[in-house]
Amino acid sequence: MIGFRLVHQAAGTRARVGSLTLAHGEVATPAFMPVATHGSVKGLTPRELRRCGVQMLLANAYHLWLRPGCEVIAGLGGLHRFTGWDGPILTDSGGYQIFSLAALARVTDEGVRFRSHLDGSAHLITPEDMIGAQERLGSDVAMILDECPPGDASRERVAAAAERTARWAQRTVAARSRADQAVFGIVQGGTDLALRAESARAMIALGFDGYALGGLSVGEPRPQTWAVAAATAPLLPGDRPRYFMGAGTPADLVALVAAGIDLFDCVVPTRHARNGTLFTRAGVRVIRHARYAADPLPPDEGCTCYTCAHFSRAYLRHLFMAREPLAVTLNTIHNVTHYQNLMREVRAAIAAGTFADFAATVLGTRCEEEVAPCPL
Amino acid sequence: MIGFRLVHQAAGTRARVGSLTLAHGEVATPAFMPVATHGSVKGLTPRELRRCGVQMLLANAYHLWLRPGCEVIAGLGGLHRFTGWDGPILTDSGGYQIFSLAALARVTDEGVRFRSHLDGSAHLITPEDMIGAQERLGSDVAMILDECPPGDASRERVAAAAERTARWAQRTVAARSRADQAVFGIVQGGTDLALRAESARAMIALGFDGYALGGLSVGEPRPQTWAVAAATAPLLPGDRPRYFMGAGTPADLVALVAAGIDLFDCVVPTRHARNGTLFTRAGVRVIRHARYAADPLPPDEGCTCYTCAHFSRAYLRHLFMAREPLAVTLNTIHNVTHYQNLMREVRAAIAAGTFADFAATVLGTRCEEEVAPCPL
Numbered sequence: 077m078i079g080f081r082l083v084h085q086a087a088g089t090r091a092r093v094g095s096l097t098l099a100h101g102e103v104a105t106p107a108f109m110p111v112a113t114h115g116s117v118k119g120l121t122p123r124e125l126r127r128c129g130v131q132m133l134l135a136n137a138y139h140l141w142l143r144p145g146c147e148v149i150a151g152l153g154g155l156h157r158f159t160g161w162d163g164p165i166l167t168d169s170g171g172y173q174i175f176s177l178a179a180l181a182r183v184t185d186e187g188v189r190f191r192s193h194l195d196g197s198a199h200l201i202t203p204e205d206m207i208g209a210q211e212r213l214g215s216d217v218a219m220i221l222d223e224c225p226p227g228d229a230s231r232e233r234v235a236a237a238a239e240r241t242a243r244w245a246q247r248t249v250a251a252r253s254r255a256d257q258a259v260f261g262i263v264q265g266g267t268d269l270a271l272r273a274e275s276a277r278a279m280i281a282l283g284f285d286g287y288a289l290g291g292l293s294v295g296e297p298r299p300q301t302w303a304v305a306a307a308t309a310p311l312l313p314g315d316r317p318r319y320f321m322g323a324g325t326p327a328d329l330v331a332l333v334a335a336g337i338d339l340f341d342c343v344v345p346t347r348h349a350r351n352g353t354l355f356t357r358a359g360v361r362v363i364r365h366a367r368y369a370a371d372p373l374p375p376d377e378g379c380t381c382y383t384c385a386h387f388s389r390a391y392l393r394h395l396f397m398a399r400e401p402l403a404v405t406l407n408t409i410h411n412v413t414h415y416q417n418l419m420r421e422v423r424a425a426i427a428a429g430t431f432a433d434f435a436a437t438v439l440g441t442r443c444e445e446e447v448a449p450c451p452l
Numbered sequence: 453m454i455g456f457r458l459v460h461q462a463a464g465t466r467a468r469v470g471s472l473t474l475a476h477g478e479v480a481t482p483a484f485m486p487v488a489t490h491g492s493v494k495g496l497t498p499r500e501l502r503r504c505g506v507q508m509l510l511a512n513a514y515h516l517w518l519r520p521g522c523e524v525i526a527g528l529g530g531l532h533r534f535t536g537w538d539g540p541i542l543t544d545s546g547g548y549q550i551f552s553l554a555a556l557a558r559v560t561d562e563g564v565r566f567r568s569h570l571d572g573s574a575h576l577i578t579p580e581d582m583i584g585a586q587e588r589l590g591s592d593v594a595m596i597l598d599e600c601p602p603g604d605a606s607r608e609r610v611a612a613a614a615e616r617t618a619r620w621a622q623r624t625v626a627a628r629s630r631a632d633q634a635v636f637g638i639v640q641g642g643t644d645l646a647l648r649a650e651s652a653r654a655m656i657a658l659g660f661d662g663y664a665l666g667g668l669s670v671g672e673p674r675p676q677t678w679a680v681a682a683a684t685a686p687l688l689p690g691d692r693p694r695y696f697m698g699a700g701t702p703a704d705l706v707a708l709v710a711a712g713i714d715l716f717d718c719v720v721p722t723r724h725a726r727n728g729t730l731f732t733r734a735g736v737r738v739i740r741h742a743r744y745a746a747d748p749l750p751p752d753e754g755c756t757c758y759t760c761a762h763f764s765r766a767y768l769r770h771l772f773m774a775r776e777p778l779a780v781t782l783n784t785i786h787n788v789t790h791y792q793n794l795m796r797e798v799r800a801a802i803a804a805g806t807f808a809d810f811a812a813t814v815l816g817t818r819c820e821e822e823v824a825p826c827p828l
Contacts, residue, residue, distance in 0.1 A: 114770070114771070114774040114776055115767075115770065115771075116771055116776045116778040117778075118776060118777045118778065119495075119777040119778060119781065120778065121758070121778065121781060121782070122762070123758075143770070143773065143774060144745060144766065144769075144770045144773075148745065148746050148766065151746055152746065152748050152764060152766055152767075153748070158764070158766070158767050158770075159767065160762040160763055160767070350777075369520060369524065370524050370527055370528065372528050372529070382497070382499075386498070386536040387536055388528060388534070390520065390524065390528055390534070391491075391528075391534050391535065391536070393520075394490070394491065394519070394520045394534075395490075395492055397519065397520075398490040398519060400490055400492045400494060401494045401495040401726075401777060401780045401781070402492040402493075402494065402495060402496065402497065404777045405495065405497060405777070405781065406497070
């Protein structure tokens with residue numbers, strides 16, 4: 077089950093507001109999904125996620141396949157019941173993780189053979205296995221298995237991976253069996269626009285519920301990331317959601333929304349939170365810095381999150397320096413809320429016809445002029 | 453400011469229900485204080501603590517003295533504002549921690565000279581410094597600085613420490629200046645009942661707001677811990693709260709309530725939670741065990757906590773094995789709630805005249821017959 081309705085189209089950019097209907101609820105787009113790799117956003121309970129304004133989560137089928145096992149989760153009633161999150165969930169197939177984490181990943185047309193990054197056990201995952209696993213998990217959106225060549229791969233290697241991904245996509249479509257689960261194709265092709273266009277054509281021909289851009293934000297210069305997205309997104313059907321996998325910073329998000337992207341995920345807000353880097357409207361704040369030792373202000377004045385409403389920079393610095401687990405929770409609440417508020421502002425600006433100005437402000441203040449040196 | 457009112461006295465034991473009035477609210481006793489050593493209960497926000505039924509926290513003045521510094525906290529409005537916890541807080545002076553953690557602690561009548569366990573910096577803390585620091589922190593209850601000899605110290609050493617603690621107690625009383633902060637004396641004397649009685653007499657002569665038993669649960673056999681408490685508690689004024697420092701397991705708590713103790717603190721529920729050991733009505737459950745890998749039941753059937761209401765043993769085991777930070781939060785919510793519910797049941801049983809039976813049940817099921825081998 078999937079529905080996607082366009083609500084607003086911004087003038088002057090390709091940015092758009094939409095409403096995505098999935099088995100576990102509606103998602104206002106553009107939307108950002110916090111990452112729950114192992115079925116938990118690190119340090120946050122589901123009710124805390126709701127309070128942060130989160131609409132939809134991403135979990136990783138590759139990680140869950142290895143631990144605790146998709147059969148185990150299916151036996152416990154599926155991913156929603158297992159994790160206690162009753163809103164929409166997208167499961168990434170984990171193609172990127174298989175190729176970056178697993179040892180000795182060997183790809184053939186059959187699928188991927190690899191050894192687990194956890195215990196070295198040998199696995200073969202085929203496209204059919206991967207959609208079957210995600211069907212057992214019961215996610216709202218499943219992703220096809222894709223081949224992710226490294227960022228520095230040759231054009232031939234990138235082209236071959238995109239072609240194999242297209243063949244796998246076809247097998248995924250043939251194997252899928254759940255009407256209540258959307259399946260998204262993944263456009264590969266590296267930074268080569270012709271390969272991207274060819275991959276997009278192949279995916280569109282299969283009639284997916286939505287389309288993702290994969291294999292970007294993997295080391296290429298950021299302007300190139302944005303340019304590839306801006307050139308490729310318009311090739312995808314306007315009436316289907318577009319998902320950019322693995323981005324990004326606030327600047328990335330507005331640049332990619334301007335390119336016509338509707339859906340995002342990234343570890344940046346949650347990983348930065350654990351490293352003590354807090355997002356603010358004026359840039360990032362590295363909370364361990366001594367300048368915050370006695371600072372009574374909240375992390376971001378004007379932010380409405382629980383952390384900013386109740387705690388000072390001094391307390392957050394203290395928790396971080398003392399390695400208190402509460403630092404993870406409070407910093408993550410702030411960053412996740414910041415990202416959700418950013419997307420809400422993005423949607424409001426598109427609806428109000430002011431998105432171009434809004435995007436320029438974000439690109440100016442949150443990328444170049446940081447409160448502290450930007451570690452991004 | 454302090455008030456203590458006896459509400460019920462159990463027949464057949466010295467157990468009693470009371471109501472403790474402090475600057476930041478009322479506490480129904482017997483009560484258990486979760487430990488917030490550095491000003492945070494590891495992994496729980498203040499609002500989560502409230503939901504667990506927590507009435508009062510313990511923080512450690514020694515740890516806060518070293519990091520971030522009591523002056524810093526005072527400058528930020530005191531410990532309540534700093535931590536976001538607006539209920540009662542007891543600050544332990546940290547005598548026990550100074551002698552167990554600090555390097556080269558050297559005690560003279562003047563005070564304790566030691567090197568910080570964090571950075572090796574040299575410090576001198578006098579009894580006057582320690583009450584002054586706690587006054588700046590603004591805790592509801594301050595503890596005198598006490599000398600804590602090791603558990604295997606000679607009788608002479610234990611006697612000398614108790615005598616010095618009494619001299620320090622006198623200086624603390626002379627130095628205290630806040631009318632809105634209660635100060636508790638600490639009875640020392642190891643496991644020697646005569647020394648305990650002498651120390652109790654010395655403390656009572658100074659007219660404290662409440663009295664603690666210190667220097668127990670430091671390695672002596674548990675029946676001896678209980679016996680010393682049972683012999684010493686009745687020597688303390690019946691109209692003042694009695695606080696047993698650093699206990700314990702559910703069995704310890706009911707045994708010590710039976711001895712007439714009103715107030716408790718211990719790292720056991722929170723530390724065990726981080727180690728994956730969950731308390732249940734039938735004993736402890738070691739959540740990492742493979743037997744829970746596909747177990748759909750909550751940690752403790754019948755428990756009303758957020759964790760038990762939403763998550764399975766299988767999910768908690770998965771989070772623990774994957775080292776997800778949420779494991780700390782969910783396990784701690786459960787154990788803290790379990791302890792608060794235990795104390796609520798203790799109070800209800802005393803009020804109903806059934807405490808002796810209740811205590812026997814707890815001693816029988818939560819100490820000897822564990823769900824899993826008891827690591828306590």
